[in-house]
Amino acid sequence: MNRIPSKIKFINPPGVNFPGGKTVHRAGWVMITPDKVIENACLEVENGLITGVYGASSGRNTHGQDTIDHGPGVIMPPLVNAHLHLELSALKNSLCFDKGFAAWVQQLLEKREAVGQAALVKGAKKAAQELFEDGIGYIGEISTLGFTRTIVQSLDLSGIWFQEFLGSALPDIGLENKNFLSFSLAGHAPHTTDPLLLQAAKKKTRTLGLPFSIHLAESDVESEFIAGKEGEWGKFLISRGIETSLWPIGSKTPVQYLDDLGVLDSSTLAVHLLNTVPLDLDILARTNTKVCLCPRSNMNLHKKLPDISKMLEKKLAPALGTDSLASCDSLGIFDEMAFVRRNYPNVNPVQVLSMATINGAKALGIEHFAGTLEKGKKSAFIYVDLNIGNKSNIIESLTTHEI
Ligand SMILES: [Zn+2]
Known part of the structure; x- marks a missing residue:
C-alpha cells in the first residue's frame, strides 16, 4: 500500500x-x-x-x-475518522481473522489482557500521533477502558470521545459538550447491552445535545439473537447469568429493534450496517440516523461489505471509519478511501471524498466548524x-x- x-x-x-x-x-x-x-x-x-x-x-x-x-x-x-478505537492499537498484526468473528473477539479480549495497560497506552499514543500524519484532524474515538481521553485531549484532536459501555451499568463519567472536543457515550451493540441501558444513555446524551454512537447490524450472531432465534449468543448470555427474557427481541432486525427502542435519531451514529434489509435503510433515512462504515474492517472480520450504493440512493450520506488496528491495518482515511474505490467502482469519487470529510463531520455533529x-x-x-x-x-x- x-x-x-x-x-x-x-x-x-x-x-x-x-x-x-x-x-x-x-x-x-x-x-x-x-x-x-x-x-x-x-x-x-x-x-x-x-x-x-x-x-x-x-x-x-x-x-x-x-x-x-x-x-x-x-x-x-482535514479528514474525519468517524469510528476508531485507539486503545486497541497495541494489538496491531497480532490477531487472526480466519477463524470467524467470535474467535476474533475471544482473541481480542485475551490479548488485550496479556499485553497490559502500559503497552496499550503506548500503542494508543503512537497511533494518535500518526493520525495527524495521515491528515486526520477529527475523530469519533470509542473507548471502553477510558484511558484515551487524555491522549486525545493532549494532542489537540477534535471531534467526539465516546465512553463505550456494555452489560447493564452506565459509566459514571463527566460528559461535556465543548467547542472542539466533546465527551459522550456509546453503546456497544444491540445484543451486548441491556435495552433499558441503551435507552437511558440515549436520553442522557440527547438532553446534553451530544451524539450517541453504537455498532449496529455488524455480525450474524447479533442478527440471529435480535430475530429471537435460539443461537450461540443467547446461550452465552444465559451462561453469564444475564437475564434477557424481558428484552423486546424477536422477529426483527437490529435496526428495527433500535428503532422500536426509540434510540435512532439525527444524533445517533450507527456504525457498520453490514446486515440490513431494504426496510432498515428506510428506517435510517426516516429517522435521519447518521451512518459510519468501516469496509476494511468488515472485509477482514466478516468477509463482506456494506451496500454503499443503496445507502447513497437513500440519501444516507455515510461517513468513513477504520475501526481499530486489531481489525484493520491502518487508521488512515486515505487508505479507507482507496479501499472503497477499489471495491466500489460505481461510487463516484466525489462521493468518496465527501464520506471522508463533510459526511464524517455531520456524523459527529461538528459540521458547523468542520468538514x-x-x-x-x-x-x-x-x-x-x-x-x-x-x-x-x-x-x-x-x-x-x-x-
Ligand atoms: Zn468499532
Whole structure:
C-alpha cells in the first residue's frame, strides 16, 4: 500500500483556538468541498476562522506579498475518522481473522489482557500521533477502558470521545459538550447491552445535545439473537447469568429493534450496517440516523461489505471509519478511501471524498466548524503536495493513493 503521509502537511491542529490576525494561504488548488475545487486559489483566515476563498479567475491577485504559498498541491479540509478505537492499537498484526468473528473477539479480549495497560497506552499514543500524519484532524474515538481521553485531549484532536459501555451499568463519567472536543457515550451493540441501558444513555446524551454512537447490524450472531432465534449468543448470555427474557427481541432486525427502542435519531451514529434489509435503510433515512462504515474492517472480520450504493440512493450520506488496528491495518482515511474505490467502482469519487470529510463531520455533529473550507468554519486545514493540472485527476489521486 502506498502511504502518502510524507506529502501531507497539517496547517493548524483542529483542537485549539488560533491567534488572531489575517493570513492568506495559497496553493495550486483549494478544495472548499469535494465538488467545489478552485484552481490557483487563496484561503483567507482571521481569528481562527475562514473568512474567504478566491481563485485567480476572480481577478484578484493570488500571489500577494504576505501570502503564504504552499505549492502546486491542494489545500483541503482535514479528514474525519468517524469510528476508531485507539486503545486497541497495541494489538496491531497480532490477531487472526480466519477463524470467524467470535474467535476474533475471544482473541481480542485475551490479548488485550496479556499485553497490559502500559503497552496499550503506548500503542494508543503512537497511533494518535500518526493520525495527524495521515491528515486526520477529527475523530469519533470509542473507548471502553477510558484511558484515551487524555491522549486525545493532549494532542489537540477534535471531534467526539465516546465512553463505550456494555452489560447493564452506565459509566459514571463527566460528559461535556465543548467547542472542539466533546465527551459522550456509546453503546456497544444491540445484543451486548441491556435495552433499558441503551435507552437511558440515549436520553442522557440527547438532553446534553451530544451524539450517541453504537455498532449496529455488524455480525450474524447479533442478527440471529435480535430475530429471537435460539443461537450461540443467547446461550452465552444465559451462561453469564444475564437475564434477557424481558428484552423486546424477536422477529426483527437490529435496526428495527433500535428503532422500536426509540434510540435512532439525527444524533445517533450507527456504525457498520453490514446486515440490513431494504426496510432498515428506510428506517435510517426516516429517522435521519447518521451512518459510519468501516469496509476494511468488515472485509477482514466478516468477509463482506456494506451496500454503499443503496445507502447513497437513500440519501444516507455515510461517513468513513477504520475501526481499530486489531481489525484493520491502518487508521488512515486515505487508505479507507482507496479501499472503497477499489471495491466500489460505481461510487463516484466525489462521493468518496465527501464520506471522508463533510459526511464524517455531520456524523459527529461538528459540521458547523468542520468538514469543508467554507467561510465561517474553523481555519484548520491540510496541504497535500501533488503536482496535477486537472481537477478530476486531483480527486482521482486523493481517493486512490496515486500521489
Ligand atoms: Zn468499532
